Amino acid sequence: MSLLDIRKEYQSRDNALTEDKISLKEPIQLLNEWFDQVKNHPNILEPHAVCLATATKDGKPSARFVLCKSHSKEGFTIFTHYTSRKGLELEENPYCALTYYWEPFNRSVRIEGVAEKLPFSVADNYFRRRPYDSKIGALCSDQSKTIKDRNILTDKEKELKDKYPSNSDVPRPPQWGGYLIRPYVMEFWQGQTDRIHDRIRFRKLKDGEIVDETVTHKGEDGWYYERLAP
Numbered sequence: 001m002s003l004l005d006i007r008k009e010y011q012s013r014d015n016a017l018t019e020d021k022i023s024l025k026e027p028i029q030l031l032n033e034w035f036d037q038v039k040n041h042p043n044i045l046e047p048h049a050v051c052l053a054t055a056t057k058d059g060k061p062s063a064r065f066v067l068c069k070s071h072s073k074e075g076f077t078i079f080t081h082y083t084s085r086k087g088l089e090l091e092e093n094p095y096c097a098l099t100y101y102w103e104p105f106n107r108s109v110r111i112e113g114v115a116e117k118l119p120f121s122v123a124d125n126y127f128r129r130r131p132y133d134s135k136i137g138a139l140c141s142d143q144s145k146t147i148k149d150r151n152i153l154t155d156k157e158k159e160l161k162d163k164y165p166s167n168s169d170v171p172r173p174p175q176w177g178g179y180l181i182r183p184y185v186m187e188f189w190q191g192q193t194d195r196i197h198d199r200i201r202f203r204k205l206k207d208g209e210i211v212d213e214t215v216t217h218k219g220e221d222g223w224y225y226e227r228l229a230p
């Protein structure tokens, strides 16, 4: 299948990330402004869906979508199975990347950071608030392991639903928990009709790094920002 001839005309909007819009800000504030706009858009069903890329210690990458239901200046919180492929990769290499894409706004945000496990009390709090089927689903799957066929899962689901009826307390799987991903790079990409796209990168400086102040500007909360060629 060739997709070479598919061309989209982006909607023209007054959304350029001009220098005056970004001066003296830090990236979480800007991300929140973007989330306020994308979260209620009727064509964005999962605004919190984000592609998480991890890598083994010797640098072999893998990527998959997860839901990031909360973020703050501290970082980005995701929940998963610690024994999954991503969990094992984060165990040996905590450096990872997250990428959002919101098509109706022609926007993407790229984050690079370091993942650390959250206390199980945080996972318990979130797990309790999940819908019944999501709890049973997490409990019946040993995520990323090979299994013989689908019946293995549906039989386990039935067994668990008998054991834990919908009005009961479904326990959190012991290997299911949260990560906090502390960002050190966050890049905002705003596509433009004329293809002169905006790329604004916020980053933390390396120890002892001296910046060229004509291109790299001091933001807030220890962040510096700069424009990249699209």
Ligand SMILES: Cc1cc2nc3c(=O)[nH]c(=O)nc-3n(C[C@H](O)[C@H](O)[C@H](O)COP(=O)(O)O)c2cc1C
Pocket (backbone or CB within 6 Å): 046, 049, 062, 063, 064, 065, 066, 067, 068, 078, 079, 080, 081, 084, 085, 086, 087, 143, 144
């Ligand atoms: C939109 C979307 C959201 C997802 N959210 C999660 C999530 O929050 N946590 C999770 O463990 N898997 C989530 N998944 C499933 C993962 O993409 C993936 O299949 C699973 O985590 C196993 O990945 P791994 O084998 O690389 O560890 C989601 C999938 C999609 C498409």
